[in-house]
Amino acid sequence: MKDTIYTIPLTDAFKAEDECPFCFIKRKLEQDAISFTLGCAYMQDDMREITDTMGFCKEHYKKMYEYGNRLGMALILHTHYIKLQKELKKKMDKFTPTSTHFLSKFKKASVSDVASHNTISHWVSAQDKSCYICDSIEKNFKRYMDTFFYLITHNDDFKQLFVNCKGFCVSHFGDILSLSDTSLSNKQKEELYPILFNMMEENLKRIEADISWFIDKYDYKNTDADWKTSKDAIPRGIQKLAGIYVQDPPFKEK
Ligand SMILES: [Zn+2]
Ligand SMILES: [Zn+2]
Numbered sequence: 664m665k666d667t668i669y670t671i672p673l674t675d676a677f678k679a680e681d682e683c684p685f686c687f688i689k690r691k692l693e694q695d696a697i698s699f700t701l702g703c704a705y706m707q708d709d710m711r712e713i714t715d716t717m718g719f720c721k722e723h724y725k726k727m728y729e730y731g732n733r734l735g736m737a738l739i740l741h742t743h744y745i746k747l748q749k750e751l752k753k754k755m756d757k758f759t760p761t762s763t764h765f766l767s768k769f770k771k772a773s774v775s776d777v778a779s780h781n782t783i784s785h786w787v788s789a790q791d792k793s794c795y796i797c798d799s800i801e802k803n804f805k806r807y808m809d810t811f812f813y814l815i816t817h818n819d820d821f822k823q824l825f826v827n828c829k830g831f832c833v834s835h836f837g838d839i840l841s842l843s844d845t846s847l848s849n850k851q852k853e854e855l856y857p858i859l860f861n862m863m864e865e866n867l868k869r870i871e872a873d874i875s876w877f878i879d880k881y882d883y884k885n886t887d888a889d890w891k892t893s894k895d896a897i898p899r900g901i902q903k904l905a906g907i908y909v910q911d912p913p914f915k916e917k
Contacts (some may be wrong), residue, residue, distance in 0.1 A: 669810040677824040682902045684828060685835035688807050689906070693726070694914050698797040701732045701916070705739050713795060714739055715746040720794035727796075731916035747790070754786050757821060808838065812846040815855065823867075826858060830866030834906040870896070870903050 671689065695888040704710035719727065727736060761780050814821035831839060837860065847896065873896035879885055880893065898910040 667806075667810060669807050670814065673807055673810050673814070674821065674824065675826055677821070681828055682866075682899050683832040683835050683906065684703055685804075685807070685838070686832055686902060686906050686908070689804060690908060690911075692800045692803050693796065696796045697723070697726055697730050697914060699799075700739070700796065701727060701735045707736045711739070711742055714741045717793045717795040717798065718743055718747070718790060720792070720797055723794050723796040726914065729913035729915065746814070751783075751785070754783050758783055764873060792912065808842050809846070811839075816847070816851055828862070828864075829869075830862045830903075832903050832906040836863055867903065870900050874900050 672688065674689040676691075681687040681688050700710075700714065705714070785817070815825050816822075830836075836859075843855070856910065873891075873893045876891055877893040877896040880888065880890065895910070898908065901907065901909050
């Protein structure tokens with residue numbers, strides 16, 4: 664694997680001094696996917712066929728609505744509605760109710776238990792999970808992860824960037840570990856895990872200290888004291904745990 668189109672954005676993400684370079688990448692991928700979907704993709708028949716079939720998740724309907732381009736959104740929704748009604752009609756025509764056994768009426772079932780026996784609710788939960796934007800982010804994200812593993816093991820400059828970064832959010836730390844199982848040799852794991860674990864410990868501690876000073880600043884004795892690095896401790900603290908940028912304004916069409 665040589666330098667790819669993923670190398671520069673990945674290197675930039677590690678230079679951005681973000682709480683997690685992979686959150687940084689993911690936000691860019693999400694914004695690119697939203698601008699692509701509502702920018703030009705909706706006018707191409709082949710792309711529309713894909714969005715008609717896949718639809719979008721709750722989070723991305725919201726983000727697409729915030730982005731703007733109401734006509735584009737209406738066109739996407741309209742053909743998706745047509746496709747969805749056809750599919751649902753097929754499911755309803757084929758539907759046979761499951762028979763209710765005498766005793767099962769007395770058995771307490773959770774919502775997910777009930778759903779597991781019903782073909783239409785199966786179809787509905789698959790619709791809920793299906794999202795063109797999520798899918799596009801995931802495909803590209805995997806390529807960035809592969810590039811990451813290639814670069815930390817083949818490029819000393821990049822390895823240095825990795826060693827000096829602010830660590831990763833808990834969620835992307837998990838992704839790195841699960842992918843490292845197959846992407847790294849035993850020898851590479853022996854070298855990288857201690858660096859990565861130490862990095863996570865140090866950086867979680869750093870954020871905890873920032874949050875602690877944020878709380879102390881509310882003490883009247885500290886009114887005039889310096890904020891140090893604690894002013895944005897809450898958004899950074901949330902990002903480190905959940906991989907989201909709570910302080911970001913809605914992403915809008917330019
Ligand atoms: Zn992250
Ligand atoms: Zn989505």
